[in-house]
Structure formats: C-alpha cells, structure tokens
Amino acid sequence: MIPSPSKTLNSNPNEAWTLVNRRRRRGKPITNAASRSKTLTPSPEHKTPSSWIPTDSSTDSERESKLLARMESAIRELGSSRFVHRFLSRYRDPQIQKELNKLLTPCLQIQIVAYGIGSIESYKTPRLPLALALLLRQELGVRAMRPIEVFDPVLSAVECAVLAALGCRVITVDECGRRETAMPTIYYMPHCEAMLYDNLLDANWKPVMLRRMVVIGNSFGVYERYVKEMRGACGSVALEVDGRHLLWIRRYVREVEMEGKENGRDFKEDEDEVELFKAFHDLSWHFFELDDDADMGEL
Template sequence: MSTDSCHQTEGFKLIRYKRGNKSSKYKTLSKSHEIELQPNKEATLKRIHEAKSEINSSDLFASAVASLREALTTLSNPNIKEIICFGLGRIGECMISRYQLGFLLCLKDLHNAEVKIYDPVFTETDRWLLRQFQCEILTENSEGKYRVGDKHTTIFYMPHCPKQLTNNLLWANWGLNLNSCIIIANSFNSIIENSPKRVLNQNQYLVNIFPHVLELAVINSFRFFEIFNDTAIHIFPWNKIKLLSDDFWEVGAEPSYDDDDVEFVRVKV
C-alpha cells in the first residue's frame, strides 16, 4: 500500500505521515507521539483475525484463488514454498494494512508457505503482530531487489506499492528466472496506460517485459473497494519468455530514480 496515507477505522479517516526534506520521506515520531499512537496489541490482533476471516469468505479471495490456480497451471510449477511481501504499511494503526495482511495470511494458509515480509515503516508493534502469525521479518531494505531460485515458484505480494519496487524486482530476476515469479501488485496494464513517459523511462524493465506478461484479473467486489483496487496477478509464461532473444535478456544498469520522487523509500532513508 502507499505508506504516505492510510484510511483508518470504518470511517476511513485519512492519516498523512509528516514529510521531512527531499532526502527523507518519513519523519521519526517523537517518543511522546509514539506512545499516543501505540495501539492495543491484543485488540489489534483480534481485528487482524477478523479481517482475515472476512477476506477468506469473500468473493474477492475466491477470484484471486481461481486466477492463481490458472497461473500455476500455466507455469506448470505449483510448488510454492515462499511468499515475499513488500509495502504492507503500519498494520497496528491502519485498517487498510490489516485487511491486506488478512489477504496475505489467507495466501499463506492456502499454499502452506513461508512468509517473508518487509516495510521500512514497520513499528515494534507491527513486528510483534507479524510474529504472532509466524511471518519472518526481513531486516534489510532491498528496495525490491529480491532474487528467487528456480526450483519453486515464489509469490510476491506488493499491495499498492510504487512502480519502482516492481521495476527493481524485475531487474533482480531479469531472465528466464521470471518464470518462477508470480507478482500480485497494481495492474501492469494500468501502470503503462496511466504513467507519463518521463516516469516510464525510469522503469524500463517494467516497460520492456509488459508485452510478454500474462495479467490475470482479481475481481474486486470487496466492501471496501479502495483496499484492493487495481490489484492483479502477473506471471511470465515459459512459452512466451523462452522465445525472447539473448539481447532482450541482457541485464542493463541497475535502475535509478529521481531524488525528488518521494513515493519510493530508498535504503539511504
């Protein structure tokens, strides 16, 4: 999700985290402010269980399961061992994040998979909550440059994450290794259609792979439409990518982005 804002509670109150200068997206909360915002852990844990239960019985998740089944059939490798999640946001404070976590936990149960998760804005409470669900919390901001193995299929779950994160993930796995990746994120098609040329020029791996992606829809019938709006499942079918030339798969320079782009949280932050 976008960690710059969060709709919280049933009224979807908009919360904006303060910005610092251009080199820092998030301003550290003072200890007194942190105490004021400290959620009740047990109450939040209960809300997460409720969110998971609601997601699990929803038409939205049924649609996602059907599309994932199609994806695994197409990839001919149903062996999912891990799910990597980036950009979940502050689950202790944010209702959107809790529902997105509920979706992730339903995926975890569906595939009996290990979950590894990272977001630079996690608080100690968020990490405590995630440990209650046996999620491994990654300690390094890889900026999405997470390389998978080729012996099993890895699901990447990146709810409403910036396009740069997806571009970095593609760069890290550029080549036939992409056949081992399933990316659940904002629709590639929408990104290509709605982003200005200047932005697309900085996300060339996303632009280059787009014609060779199979995008599978997730029908968003959830009662809070914004939470899963524009979510889609993306795979890289072997019969498509194996036909691409060696020149196409030549790995170029590591992606770089404008310093004034505050949407994307870099390692230096």
C-alpha cells in the same frame, strides 16, 4: 486459526500506483501529474538495500494483544467476503494452476514475499491485504510451508511481534525490492510504487530468474497505458524512467486479473465493498513467459 473462506473493483488508473515511503499513509493516491513527477523521482533510498530497524522500537503487550485481535477480525471478515470467493475462484482456475505448476516444476515449495503492506496498527485497510496473503498461504497448503516474509519500512516493533505471531517473518533489511529470486516466489505487492516493482525486475533481469517469479500487484498493463497517455505531459519522463523494466517486460508477461466477476456482475458500485476496493482494486497476477535466449535489451 485462519478460517476457511465461505469485494476488486475497477479503478481510475491514475490512482493505482502509490508511493511507498518511510512515513507514508497506506493507499494515499498520487492524484496529479505534477505530484507524480515530484514524488516518483528516483532516490538512493529506493535504489540501494540498507539496514533497517522498526520506526517505533517500543514494545507493549497490550497493544500487541489488541492488534492481534484486530488482525484475527480482519481475517474472519475477509474470509467470509464475496471478494475472497471470487479471488479463490480465480486462483483455482486451470489457467492460474497451470502457471503455478510450471513455476513449481523444479521445486515443491513456493515462498511468499509481501512488500509494502503498510501500518497494520494504524489503519484497517492494510490489515486486509495481509489477511489475504495469509489466506493465500493457507490455500497453497503444503506448497507454501515457509513463513510469509514481510517488509514495510513503516512497521513498528509491535507490528513485527504480531506478524511473527501470525506465522510471518519480518525481513530485517530494507531490500528496496532488490531480491534475487533463488526459489519459486510469489511477490505480493498491492499498491506499491512503480519503482519498487522495477527494482525487483532489475534484480532478476534474466529469463531463468523471472520464470521463478509471480507478481501479485498493480496491473502492468494499466501502468503501460497510463504512461502512453501521459507521454509529453509533466512527469512522463520520470514515469518511464522509474518503470522502464516494467514497461519493457510487458511483452513477456501473462497478466490475469486477481479476481473474476461473480455471475458476470461487476461489484465496483457495491457499497459493502468500499473498504475492499481501497485494499485490492486494480490488482493482477503476473506470470513471466520467456525463453532462455530472449533478448533482454540494455536498460
């Protein structure tokens, strides 16, 4: 049972966009221009959907039980945090509710798709974003009755079993983000690489499809500012290529920080929110507002 809820801090934008690869450790930042240029070079692995099997196909009931207990603990911890109070206050804000209601006008159901969660067995930090996705589904209530669809190429068979126990459905194809949005969908993508966001936009590069989407992920605005600052520096071309759809669509995006400040206070210095900072810093809601006749350009 997920409890009813009872910490984002501003970050260095240079560390906000991380690489998702098949053996990556969740949340490890790309720390300099040279490494960004190297790791963000487009590769077929991130361009084309492919079949997928867990990295570790062995099952173990004891590991599953221990991991489920850790997830339940993470849900309780997050559910009682000030961060979730601020997150849900933002979610209930009339501005967010208006955007969600527009999304749901032709349909009463909304799907949550979570990409890039990370290894929930190996590290605590990935368990917190998954816990937040579950709390968000609970908050959406009857509007989100479908299972949360989850994918990360690092997931093991044990992690897949625990996700199923939590009411999620593991996607069995590595979509590389290239999912066409057929129904209202919240794409939950904390700290994914720019290329994954860009693939998602490319697969939905029509106004009618973009309007069906909401992206909860790293700030598009921060990425745009970072690319402008990097122009002419090592790696800037790769950044613009990997994020070209993301950069172009910014003019049609209403971006809202994922959480508000509590009593006007910024919690980036609070020691008790360090773990939550790692999991949730620099995230925003992104709503797409464009007419059917919007010029989508040739990218």
